[in-house]
Amino acid sequence: MSTYKPVNISTQQQHMTPERRARLLSVLNKRQNDLTVVLENVFDPHNISAVMRTCDAVGVQEVYVLNTKIPRHKKWGAKSSSSAAKWLSVYQFTDADACFNALRQKYDRIVTTHLSSDAVNLYDIDFTGRIALVFGNEHSGVSDEIRAMADGNFIIPQVGIIRSLNISVACAVTLYEAQRQKKLAGHYDSCHLPKKQFNELLDHWGFIEEEGSGQ
Secondary structure: OOOOOOOOOOHHHHOOOHHHHHHHHHHHOOOEOOEEEEEEOOOOHHHHHHHHHHHHHHOEOEEEEEOOOOOOOOOOOHHHHOOHHHHOEEEEEOOHHHHHHHHHOOOOEEEEEOOOOOOEEHHHOOOOOOEEEEEOEOOOEOOHHHHHHOOEEEEOOOOOOOOOOOHHHHHHHHHHHHHHHHHHOOOOOOOOOOHHHHHHHHHHHOOOOOOOOOO
């Protein structure tokens, strides 16, 4: 596994215990810079927190929160996330165009979860490229505006009577399929973060108090 070695080591990093530093380096070396989640007008902060916890678990570093119809979130549900947000790079937007402009600079495809005639099966998506996944709110899903701006739709196959999943569950199912594909492709075998971002996160994480793993 390739590991970046910071050139300028901050005072905080210098005072890290070897065990903590090794743990943080291990996590950073598995962070993925080509996969992200976008949450559109998700009402319940606990749902957002649950999504963030899954993102952290599979190595997704960036999360985009788009609020065009509801107030900007001030905090997330701490009980669901175990404060996962503090380990992630969370970007909040109130303008859809600005959000998508930022996404287009980093990701080649943007796909939404929506049942439509042209929707593809989750398991037919290639997650080894640079892709952003958009999940809509608890009541109406992804909006028409966002679907029109995206590159396509996908569905999670279901055989039950109730053909819908909680947003945090849908996101978890999707991200673990992405993790499966990326692991087979060797994406977790070497560091994917740019060196500058890697070192900035290591420095920032050095100030964060860790909680129990809860697993």
